[in-house]
Amino acid sequence: MREYDPPLDRGIAPMVEALQAAGVETFESCEGGEGHAFPVPTVRFHGYRDEGFRALAVALLADLRVVALRRVWDVIDGEPTGPDWEMVFAKAAPSNVDLAATPTD
Numbered sequence: 001m002r003e004y005d006p007p008l009d010r011g012i013a014p015m016v017e018a019l020q021a022a023g024v025e026t027f028e029s030c031e032g033g034e035g036h037a038f039p040v041p042t043v044r045f046h047g048y049r050d051e052g053f054r055a056l057a058v059a060l061l062a063d064l065r066v067v068a069l070r071r072v073w074d075v076i077d078g079e080p081t082g083p084d085w086e087m088v089f090a091k092a093a094p095s096n097v098d099l100a101a102t103p104t105d
Contacts, residue, residue, distance in 0.1 A: 012041050015064055015089055019043060022058040024051070027084075032091065041089040044072070052085040065090035 008016055011031030019026055028044040030037045045055060052069050059066050068088035073080040 009036070012043065012089075015041065015043050015059070015087075018062040018064060019045065019055055019058055019087075022055075024055045024058065040067075040091055043087050043089075045085050045087070047085055052087075055085065055087060059087060 002017075002020070008029060009031035012029045016026055016029050025046045026043055027046060028037075028042075030042050032038045032040040032042060045051070047055070052071065056066060056069050066087060067090050068086075070086040070088070071083045072086045073082040074084075075081070
């Protein structure tokens with residue numbers, strides 16, 4: 001695994017690694033949750049109109065649980081900048097939950 005400064009959040013590292021291995025130019029990521037920059041696991045990346053769809057295909061083929069793909073314009077000093085892409089993932093189950101023992105309907 002590549003070294004990052006600052007280090008990747010442990011909960012988002014597999015998503016970032018899968019996207020970067022396919023050449024997706026990520027620039028921000030967060031595993032989400034209380035005390036984090038995003039409420040849910042999120043990876044932001046650069047690219048033209050088609051890059052989001054290519055990244056989505058990469059994520060889905062890697063069995064990552066994508067819940068949203070967005071085109072984002074940040075407003076900095078009163079001016080829209082971007083657009084950039086943002087991919088949102090399902091929150092992981094808490095580590096103390098045994099999914100195999102969870103009843104299903």
